[in-house]
Amino acid sequence: MASILEEVNEPKDLKELSIDELNHLAGEIRNTLIENVAMMGGHMGSNLGMVETTIAMHYVFDSPKDKFVFDVSHQSYTHKILTGRKEGFINKEKHHSLSGFTTPSESEHDIFKIGHTSTSVSLATGLAKARDLKGGNENVIAVIGDGSMSGGEAFEGLNNASVLNSNFIILFNDNEMSIAPNQGGMYSNFKELRESKGTSVNNFFKTFGLNYYYIEEGNDIESLIDIFRKVKDTTKPTVIHLHTLKGKGLKWAMDNKEAGHWMMPASFDSEAMMKMPTYEKITSQFLLEKIKKDKTIAVLSAGTPGATGLTTDFREQAGNQYIDVGVAEEHAVAMISGMARNGAKPVYEIASSFSQRTYDQLNHDLAMNNSPATILVFGGSIGGGDCTHLGMFDMSLMSNIPNLVCLAPTTKEEYLAMLDWSIEQNSYPVIIRVPKKVVSTGKEVSFSQENCMKAVIEKQGNKVALLGLGNFMALAKEVSELLASKSINATIVNPVNYSMIDKDILHQLKENHDLVVTLEDGLLDGGFGEKVDRYYATFNMKVLNYGAEKNYNDLVPLAEVYNMNRLNAEQIVEDILNNIRK
């Protein structure tokens, strides 16, 4: 058969195809995905499982009038290919022209920018309610995977979807897998439903009063078209439970569902990566040793253990001292508060971007109860990637909550000393912002209760003081060296804690400094630098703040983000020279 994909440029091009042709198209798209994702990196398994579903969706429904909302939207590659964006997957030179997520600026077929889990049902209920108020008649379809279903927002959405009393379709893509294996009691019901081919009377979705259909062959285009035709224009909120195969068509991805969920680009040197020291590996190793010596220590993840280095090997060794709560970041924070209040020593690992889900739990459940638990924030850094995963909000989010002790280590030794102290202490909830790049001094560092509220002068100079927080200690050092070449002997301070300022040190700096420079690898607004500004607001001390301006930079290369924010050492030195008394 000739290429169908070549002829398909928008959804209407599908409408006249035969089932055979649609199947052929599915094969072509699958091959394109396998080649493309292997080449440029991205979400592999989740997209391979969604090829047929997406083709059938665009065959039966009429996007953009009918509205698709993809949960997380990491599985929307086929949707992109079918809505005018196949070049980004076929043409090597355009491989990086697209976001990996639905993006309204790319296409009218993308309604929302989405990159976090469990939001699709709620967002889609809003589309449906607006339609009902306006008197429209489009179909609203939320596509959500089994992994996303364990998040509280998804549940709140389900509970509200069922009372819409109008057209609303949820495609529940059940591939029996979150990123990591699914966690939680509801998955036993999904299993029951799969095993009974959807006939089990005890039915999670029906308890919400939702209509329910089960499709065993969730990768069979004909079955999918049949059921979509049946529910199109339904006037009752309806769930279609699709049993799909994650990684379909790529044996390696099917056999390695967790590893195959997301792939590094082909150019990526995985052997070098294996050898490279990372904080993920350092942390896992350290925690494994601690765990073996103390059965009250436990390590938690909310469905993303791989992202923070909690490998399958770690999980096996940790046994019941490892807890994956599924995609349920809020629950994880409340749970560690409970664990700490009952004498255990929990360590919760979370990515900066997903920590955004936990503000009230950090505030009300953890900090207000002053529960001595430890949270390790990974990936907290000014990012140059997709605006859904910027990693720059966590400090502003966490550091303004009372009681939380937020620490930003600058070296491996400092980090491990802080982590060890945090696990063993009984006084505070502690956040440790795990640095990005491993810097090891080889010198042992001790850390105790006294240290956690104290900044450290790394180098005593005068005139200019550089406060290099966490990741940006390296930048402070770079700036210091440049300044030295201009005969300025800058002081370097490690602030250590970013939820407070060390007033003693800031006071000391007044003596022989004209300018204080704060450097933080995160959002300026509500960040550490502004706390320093407040301290000096009534003193005759100039302060320059470096960090990220408040913007959703989407797919802006990191170098450009740095340049815009004047985060290069040369730019900073230029500003410093303009701001000190000549």
Add this chain to the structure above:
Amino acid sequence: MASILEEVNEPKDLKELSIDELNHLAGEIRNTLIENVAMMGGHMGSNLGMVETTIAMHYVFDSPKDKFVFDVSHQSYTHKILTGRKEGFINKEKHHSLSGFTTPSESEHDIFKIGHTSTSVSLATGLAKARDLKGGNENVIAVIGDGSMSGGEAFEGLNNASVLNSNFIILFNDNEMSIAPNQGGMYSNFKELRESKGTSVNNFFKTFGLNYYYIEEGNDIESLIDIFRKVKDTTKPTVIHLHTLKGKGLKWAMDNKEAGHWMMPASFDSEAMMKMPTYEKITSQFLLEKIKKDKTIAVLSAGTPGATGLTTDFREQAGNQYIDVGVAEEHAVAMISGMARNGAKPVYEIASSFSQRTYDQLNHDLAMNNSPATILVFGGSIGGGDCTHLGMFDMSLMSNIPNLVCLAPTTKEEYLAMLDWSIEQNSYPVIIRVPKKVVSTGKEVSFSQENCMKAVIEKQGNKVALLGLGNFMALAKEVSELLASKSINATIVNPVNYSMIDKDILHQLKENHDLVVTLEDGLLDGGFGEKVDRYYATFNMKVLNYGAEKNYNDLVPLAEVYNMNRLNAEQIVEDILNNIRK
């Protein structure tokens, strides 16, 4: 029968009582609650429904070894009476000695400070997991009402509770009522369970793999004791579904379940209150008029319509343009984003304290999609009440998120102009922080896109500039008057927007001012004042910031909170005089 309550001072005093005596005690406690709550104000209906359950809990289980976690903990009055704190309810002079919520500093029987919904199951799983790691054998019991069950955190907790594989008991207190009537599809299943006396095969709790018991007579002590004895020391996570009667024993509270949920003190003059203008009333009236003219406008609440003035009358008149999503703050924010993206004009009313639940939805679902929805934040103000409801975090939480336009009106006219503009505009997600006290100038105010990023000079003076944000414009005026008596003609600025600073006006101020004073009715950390500090950090301008220091002040009288934070006009003037060039 002689008083039993007089003899009961701690849980062990219950253990030898007969069922008759326990029933007598229940009557005494109920009378005490009715008298006490009517006198001092507080949660009435919810506590009246929990008297028997709490007695039976303390009769069968052994607190504090066995651990009770009360969701929201507003229903814990009987628990307090039975655990050494009855004086706070009996002795009029001690009426205000207790928190209305569980509070560890009051008693070892209170494990957590709790005031937000839907947290109990998650917190309790932490207690249980810690017990299992340590090898303990205490019972862990979470008490959660049907209203709290619709919150995502509760769901995440349920999904994880079921996999604990050890002792864990959930008392599901189903009085068929949230604060307002329950909302959502799951409530149809709870009804099915009640009507089938728990025998329905389709069972929300069983879909999580939880053990399940139904007790029709949830206010019958004997039934309660029986079932608690049966599940005590269970090794399988278990739900006991208790059908209880909200407001039991007080006809008025039973007949008026929503009004009876929480009562004002007897001293409260409800007639005067009815006549007093409030922003709740002003808002409802304004929105009703808007709604009648435009069917695409809708008003949302997350289970707390009464708290923001959305009366039953309002709800009836608004019809399908009023949406209560139940206790599901996250869903509400995602839903309004969806509504706005599909051409509707949603207005979501939320209390400051509960907005803490929505950081990621504000950031990822709403602001990143730049959806032009309106959020009205009520009760945003430095509080003197329970630390669970301080109302001071919302500005720091919201104002540092990109794209959000956060407005702080100072008068009724300004507020309504902003609200009208926000509903009709199509450019930004807008937060309006509804002021506390109605100030009406009678002068019409116009507000347009241009205004939303511009501060306003209310009075041009020199030397000292007072930036009075929202509620604190009144304080700025008070300070200005005091300064006038010292021959200082201060400039007064209305910042209008607190998610950005108006650099033009701040620049102008440099000309003839030595000192800028920021006044904000919220947390200083991450707040508006620090943005002003950052702007002036390299200029020769002193800035004084007023607001709340980062602390969980619990039941500290407001006057004391003001005094500690130097928020009295006299204190501020003293500081100003100390900071200007003589």
